[in-house]
Amino acid sequence: MSAPNKSYDPVEVEALKPEVVEQARDEAIAAFAAAADLDELKQAKVAHTGDRSPLSLANREIGALPPQAKAAAGKLIGQARGAVNQALAKRQTELEAERDARVLVEEAVDVTLPYGRVPRGARHPLTTLAERIEDTFVAMGYQVASGPEVEAEWLNFDALNLHADHPARSMQDTFFVEAPDGTADSGMVLRTQTSPVQIRAMLAGEPPLYAVSPGRVYRTDELDATHTPVFRQVEAIAVDEGLTFGHLKGTIEVLVEKLIGGGLELRWRPSYFPFTEPSAEIDLQCFVCRGASVGNPDRPCRTCSSEGWIELGGCGVVNPRVLVAAGIDPNRYSGFAFGLGLERILMNRHNVADMRDMVEGDVRFTLPFGMEI
Amino acid sequence: MRVPLSWLREYVDLPAGETGRDVAARLVRAGLEVETVEQLGTDIKGPLVVGEVLSIEELPGFKKPIRHCFVNVGAANGTGEPQEIVCGATNFQVGDKVVVILPGGVLPGPFPISARQTYGHTSAGMICSARELGMGDDHNGIIVLPPEYEAGTDAIELLQLVDEVLDIAVTPDRGYCLSMRGVAREAAAAYGLPLADPALLDVPPANSYGYLVKVADPVGCDRFVARTVTGVNPGAQSPIWLQRRLQKSGIRPISLAVDITNYVMLEVGQPLHAYDRERVDGPIQVRRAAEGETLTTLDGVKRKLSAEDLLICDNSGPIGLAGVMGGATTEILEPVTDPETGVVTGTTEIIVEAAHFEPVAIARSAKRHKLPSEASKRFERGVDPEAARAAAQRAVDLLVLIAGGTAEAGVTDIAAPRPVRTIAIDAGLPDRVAGAEYGRETVTRRLQEVGCSVVGADVLEVTPPSWRPDLTDPYDLVEEVVRLEGYDNVPARMPVVPPGRGLSEAQRFHRRVGVALAGAGYVEINAYPFVGEAAFDGLGLDADDARRRTVKLVNPLNDAEPALRTTLLPGLLGALRRNVGRGNTDLALFETGTVFLPKAEPKVAPRLPVDRRPTEEQLAELNAALPDQPRRVAVALTGERLPSGWWGKGAPSGWADAIEAARTVAAAAGVELTVRQAQYAPWHPGRCAELLVGEVVVGHAGELHPRVVKALHLPERTSAMELDLDLVFEDGRRVSGPPVSAYPVATQDVALIVDAGVHAADVESALREGAGELLESLRLFDVFTGEQAGAGRKSLAYTLRFRAADRTLTADEASAARESAVAVAAERTGAVLRGA
Numbered sequence A: 001m002s003a004p005n006k007s008y009d010p011v012e013v014e015a016l017k018p019e020v021v022e023q024a025r026d027e028a029i030a031a032f033a034a035a036a037d038l039d040e041l042k043q044a045k046v047a048h049t050g051d052r053s054p055l056s057l058a059n060r061e062i063g064a065l066p067p068q069a070k071a072a073a074g075k076l077i078g079q080a081r082g083a084v085n086q087a088l089a090k091r092q093t094e095l096e097a098e099r100d101a102r103v104l105v106e107e108a109v110d111v112t113l114p115y116g117r118v119p120r121g122a123r124h125p126l127t128t129l130a131e132r133i134e135d136t137f138v139a140m141g142y143q144v145a146s147g148p149e150v151e152a153e154w155l156n157f158d159a160l161n162l163h164a165d166h167p168a169r170s171m172q173d174t175f176f177v178e179a180p181d182g183t184a185d186s187g188m189v190l191r192t193q194t195s196p197v198q199i200r201a202m203l204a205g206e207p208p209l210y211a212v213s214p215g216r217v218y219r220t221d222e223l224d225a226t227h228t229p230v231f232r233q234v235e236a237i238a239v240d241e242g243l244t245f246g247h248l249k250g251t252i253e254v255l256v257e258k259l260i261g262g263g264l265e266l267r268w269r270p271s272y273f274p275f276t277e278p279s280a281e282i283d284l285q286c287f288v289c290r291g292a293s294v295g296n297p298d299r300p301c302r303t304c305s306s307e308g309w310i311e312l313g314g315c316g317v318v319n320p321r322v323l324v325a326a327g328i329d330p331n332r333y334s335g336f337a338f339g340l341g342l343e344r345i346l347m348n349r350h351n352v353a354d355m356r357d358m359v360e361g362d363v364r365f366t367l368p369f370g371m372e373i
Numbered sequence B: 001m002r003v004p005l006s007w008l009r010e011y012v013d014l015p016a017g018e019t020g021r022d023v024a025a026r027l028v029r030a031g032l033e034v035e036t037v038e039q040l041g042t043d044i045k046g047p048l049v050v051g052e053v054l055s056i057e058e059l060p061g062f063k064k065p066i067r068h069c070f071v072n073v074g075a076a077n078g079t080g081e082p083q084e085i086v087c088g089a090t091n092f093q094v095g096d097k098v099v100v101i102l103p104g105g106v107l108p109g110p111f112p113i114s115a116r117q118t119y120g121h122t123s124a125g126m127i128c129s130a131r132e133l134g135m136g137d138d139h140n141g142i143i144v145l146p147p148e149y150e151a152g153t154d155a156i157e158l159l160q161l162v163d164e165v166l167d168i169a170v171t172p173d174r175g176y177c178l179s180m181r182g183v184a185r186e187a188a189a190a191y192g193l194p195l196a197d198p199a200l201l202d203v204p205p206a207n208s209y210g211y212l213v214k215v216a217d218p219v220g221c222d223r224f225v226a227r228t229v230t231g232v233n234p235g236a237q238s239p240i241w242l243q244r245r246l247q248k249s250g251i252r253p254i255s256l257a258v259d260i261t262n263y264v265m266l267e268v269g270q271p272l273h274a275y276d277r278e279r280v281d282g283p284i285q286v287r288r289a290a291e292g293e294t295l296t297t298l299d300g301v302k303r304k305l306s307a308e309d310l311l312i313c314d315n316s317g318p319i320g321l322a323g324v325m326g327g328a329t330t331e332i333l334e335p336v337t338d339p340e341t342g343v344v345t346g347t348t349e350i351i352v353e354a355a356h357f358e359p360v361a362i363a364r365s366a367k368r369h370k371l372p373s374e375a376s377k378r379f380e381r382g383v384d385p386e387a388a389r390a391a392a393q394r395a396v397d398l399l400v401l402i403a404g405g406t407a408e409a410g411v412t413d414i415a416a417p418r419p420v421r422t423i424a425i426d427a428g429l430p431d432r433v434a435g436a437e438y439g440r441e442t443v444t445r446r447l448q449e450v451g452c453s454v455v456g457a458d459v460l461e462v463t464p465p466s467w468r469p470d471l472t473d474p475y476d477l478v479e480e481v482v483r484l485e486g487y488d489n490v491p492a493r494m495p496v497v498p499p500g501r502g503l504s505e506a507q508r509f510h511r512r513v514g515v516a517l518a519g520a521g522y523v524e525i526n527a528y529p530f531v532g533e534a535a536f537d538g539l540g541l542d543a544d545d546a547r548r549r550t551v552k553l554v555n556p557l558n559d560a561e562p563a564l565r566t567t568l569l570p571g572l573l574g575a576l577r578r579n580v581g582r583g584n585t586d587l588a589l590f591e592t593g594t595v596f597l598p599k600a601e602p603k604v605a606p607r608l609p610v611d612r613r614p615t616e617e618q619l620a621e622l623n624a625a626l627p628d629q630p631r632r633v634a635v636a637l638t639g640e641r642l643p644s645g646w647w648g649k650g651a652p653s654g655w656a657d658a659i660e661a662a663r664t665v666a667a668a669a670g671v672e673l674t675v676r677q678a679q680y681a682p683w684h685p686g687r688c689a690e691l692l693v694g695e696v697v698v699g700h701a702g703e704l705h706p707r708v709v710k711a712l713h714l715p716e717r718t719s720a721m722e723l724d725l726d727l728v729f730e731d732g733r734r735v736s737g738p739p740v741s742a743y744p745v746a747t748q749d750v751a752l753i754v755d756a757g758v759h760a761a762d763v764e765s766a767l768r769e770g771a772g773e774l775l776e777s778l779r780l781f782d783v784f785t786g787e788q789a790g791a792g793r794k795s796l797a798y799t800l801r802f803r804a805a806d807r808t809l810t811a812d813e814a815s816a817a818r819e820s821a822v823a824v825a826a827e828r829t830g831a832v833l834r835g836a
């Protein structure tokens, strides 16, 4: 390096001649462009931007220039180095992208490989179906109520207006609990319906009462494709001032729309339950054939057995005698109640052909239903 | 109740084009459960005609009798020539009128008929039996018609083969619909047409010279009508129309007298009984049975009677179980034909009984003797006591008409006074109950349609008809109005429900348990709760194990499983085994549900009054009698918990997974679970954990005992857990958000040697206590036994992470905490630092 010298003529410094600087610049840019990979680029970088590179050496000469010449020379070198660094960065980016692309291709895997490392579980569809129904009612403002499965006969029958000799009592094939003396007179049964929960809910407090109660119930049927001795019902009860059969209809319409879908006709058939009056059976228009299978042997429907209707359950206005047994003033309050069979809803809603599948606990049946239904 | 449409039309002039389905739809909306509409005769095609047998040639040499006949079928075969037919039946003679199907016809099957060669002759048609025509299950050969029908007459019409039958499931409140009269009344109301009431007959008034009847129990029998017909031709047979109506209604024709009583029962709903007067000894008496009395009923069974049974008796003793079944000694005799003279002998004098019995008495007798009969079914549901006279009259008329008898002038009619039942109903009640606007006029009209008499304006005084014993209070009347106006026409509205409080904490918890276990890979099952001793034996429970004390059922489905479960394991392990048997070998199952634990001193649950609210004491007594029914959760595992695959080896399930499932449940409850070594059936004595919340044992988990595995045919190393959800759940729990320090962590490892019998849980709690509050977390990352640990010893290696809330810890601070931890562990568990 030359020492600062006032008499020194910059044009006399060879390394700072514009044509020399431009040449160094162009050579550097050309070298970068020619680099085939990141290693070559690294070598070119050392050669053209390192301490011993022409432009670095030229830069050092600036210090020796007279002050009036420094600016011009600095600008010349600065521009050249700027262009060189820019070219270097550009090439660096290009080559890195090239390398990345190659390496990532080499690292590629078969993402279609099956992976079952963490097994999935599932909840039983009857459980989640009951919860879905509960949620619909909870959203309407109902409470979820429950009661014991071994229940007092008084709650399962008598309080529901089914006295000892009532013909309806023999309609239900009841499991009787053995009394201490070995007879059937324990006053207890496996509940045949979720209705005793109605009575418990009414006994527990003053109206207004809006409650829904899902649960297991028992009848002495043998297990087959359409019967099971242990099955599930969901029962809802409302007791308040001024409740009517019309309110019952409105409530069930909402439930059906949430549970199965809109646009389906409901049929209300007068029926008989000792604990409600008026009583009705609710039929839902078959959502598969919408009635087209009726009297049409060419288009049979498995879902509704070509009847056009699917039985949903029973309902009615709470019989005032039931209110009386539960200590509620029938002159002030009225109520409605209904019960649905969950197995049948599951069969219809999810095309389950055989009730035994819900009972046996085969994981292949339950797994597809996942966590919610 | 099977209702032939052709018969129904006799009482209601239904529109001509109305099909069975149309009628069914109307009845369904009025509340009759029409289960099916059967189409009769749609599969029969004529020519089917009356034939007169002209000649019979027995063909010998075949395994069974074969007859070669010529039959006059009039002009039905187009030629008028006798029809040549080969027939295998033998119950007919030359001159008999039979039913012939000619070539071109089709019998149900379908079975097309054509002329063919058989047994060496041409057979151009077939002589038909009732069964072949789909009329019934009669096996008595071919039909022999009464002689009055002319050969060539169309038999499809004659035998009324084409019809529709509505099969109606009658609910217990609608006893009157167990009759044509009742169904016709509903049809008339549904169509707005008049009813031709078959019980509107001219009946002579009661008099003193009818058959003597004494009713000793006017409560059990409040009506007894007896009529007598003499000069009955014992050989008379039921005409075709009567037989056909019975057949279509599902009742087999038997003999004229029986057929007539059945027919009248179907028509007006009044069960009748016919006695052979010559076999009845003295006056008829109605009384309760004496203990020890017996009666041989019509079905030939000798029955021991109970003091509650209501009896029909004569001087000889019981001759019938009232309203259920008659006795053998006084029944109408089977007619016998003298082969020499052709004279038919049998019953010629008949007493017809039309009585009304108390429903409960009949229901109990029918139940006690396991004799549900057509009669008892009707009495249980309530029979119209005012129809007794008409029913008896109808039977008498038919006996006179068909059997050539003479009605005696005596009319016995014993009637206990019957209070007039009137119901006062606010005329606006139906509107208020339904939420519709009917108005008083509609209410009155509808009540009149069901047979009530109605007077009054704002409050209606309603007298229900005699055939509706089910109408007893205002709501019964409301139901009649609303159903006849149509449930479909009630406007649907939503009630205004007060704001709800959502699910309770316990309900949320129960859901969370299911979600957490399913999220951990468990599949939910629902097993039946029925168990037997074998289940407990399989679990290896001691003879005095508390779980063997069960709530038992009187009438279990399976006698080997008479009890209710006291543990979820039998059902859950059964499901596990079933799955394994079906090839599902890697399993993690769970169930939540109640178990049934009998009270220490089982009691009887009282039957409380229903006319008012029971007292709190009564309810407490009732609830105290119920078994405890806590809610449990259980899991069972076998096979691989984490499957092997291309990613590497998986992990077999085992005792640790079962215990972890309990921790999953505890986490869902937000409580801390303590695990303690224990020995408890059915678990492996060395691999069983007792699960505690605080000091309360809430359940057990671990690997099952190998003997249990073997006894229950489970895969080896099957693991299970069961705990009580009610004990785990604590209401009102709320997590406090922990402070999170941003200062760096100081990690220190420590390896301790302890006796093999020392529990890791004890070492861990000692370390935690010794480390103090700088300890953020502690993890056991290695356990080994063997030479390096020393005989009877094991090595436990932990990572301790220290962190302060307010500063960066120095290395010295962290080391001091570690040393303190080790010191406490050493003191409590004898642990020594490895290599120390």
Ligand SMILES: [Zn+2]
Pocket: A286, A287, A288, A289, A290, A291, A293, A301, A302, A303, A304, A305, A306, A307, A308, A309
């Ligand atoms: Zn359908």
